[in-house]
Amino acid sequence: MPNVVTSRPPAKLNLFLELLGKRDDGFHEIDTIMLPIDWCDEMRLARTEASDISLSIGWLPSLEVVAAELGVDPNSDDGKNLLAIPSDEKNLVVRALRRFRDHFDTPGGFHCDLLKRIPAGAGMGGASSDAAAALRCAAALHGIPLHNPELTVLAAEIGSDVPFFLGIDRHSCQAARAQGRGEKLSQVSLLSQIDMVVVFPSVCLSTARVYSQATIPTEIVPPDAMIAALGRGDLGGIAAGGLNRLQEPAVKIAKQIDEILESMWHIGLIGCQLTGSGSACFGLARNAVDARRGAEQLRSQLLPGSRVASVSSATVPSSVNLVITPNG
Ligand SMILES: C[C@@](CO)(OP(=O)(O)O)[C@H](O)COP(=O)(O)OP(=O)(O)OC[C@H]1O[C@@H](n2ccc(N)nc2=O)[C@H](O)[C@@H]1O
């Protein structure tokens, strides 16, 4: 069995998000279309003899570069709020590894090196994706099949969005419809790659806070038009079918989201909206070249004060790669 493995957990965007109702347990019933994108963290997981679970965290390309883009001093309160990622039990990676070890009763512990690219509190699912990758990496290190259904049960206990990042029923997945609180998944087919620009404003939004300010619409919109447009590879249809019922409450908390969206529409991106509970926004481009050009234009307008990236649709789950170490 390997002693060290690596993985590249991807971010996600919600192309569609409808609220169906509020449940007694405080969660909302949702209907959402999630798309993995090629904006990824980097994870390296090693088995340790001691039973501890430890995590070290850094930013790529570096804390200083990311802080400069966001226009914050990394040591200020604002900087810490945006860039200080917990390395204790609050980190979903630590929670995932602990649950894994307790559930499968595996010997020893883990050390994880996590290099972040995905902004936190952005609605891009970075923490959830890291947790899913940690479960898969831990399974690989202990010879447990990566498609073991018990991993999906553990994933749902860690967070509503975590199961999506494991893929669906052993299959790699380009897009998924998630229902229930987000854990009931079905495949959505995608005819062609989607190229987009993502902007993360310098604000971190709490998922719980945004949900708490949301209202359930009187008329529920189904995702049918979005699903059909994705299957046809119809960019105009994807843009027209976009919806995010969390956008209104997120904008009430962080007004700058509206300004960001305005700038995105202005440079010719289409279907511009918030992802998840925010604060990141995305807009669709005709192709990868247009997305890169759009990102450059927005960078010149919005930096410092945001992170801007051109991205393309990707797949989940992220692969797990064995690392050959000198002693094993
Ligand atoms: C909004 C979405 C859309 O994909 O993503 P993010 O913006 O977080 O990336 C998800 O629904 C977020 O899923 P996730 O981030 O895993 O949330 P959880 O940790 O399970 O829950 C955090 C809190 O959000 C609220 N919550 C979450 C999911 C849900 N369906 N209804 C809720 O009301 C609850 O208050 C819960 O205590």
Ligand SMILES: Nc1ncnc2c1ncn2[C@@H]1O[C@H](COP(=O)(O)OP(=O)(O)O)[C@@H](O)[C@H]1O
């Ligand atoms: N592995 C992780 N990476 C980033 N943030 C994490 C991680 N684990 C826990 N967190 C905490 O969870 C919060 C939200 O994480 P994240 O999933 O990135 O945002 P969102 O729910 O908006 O997609 C962060 O602000 C951070 O404090």
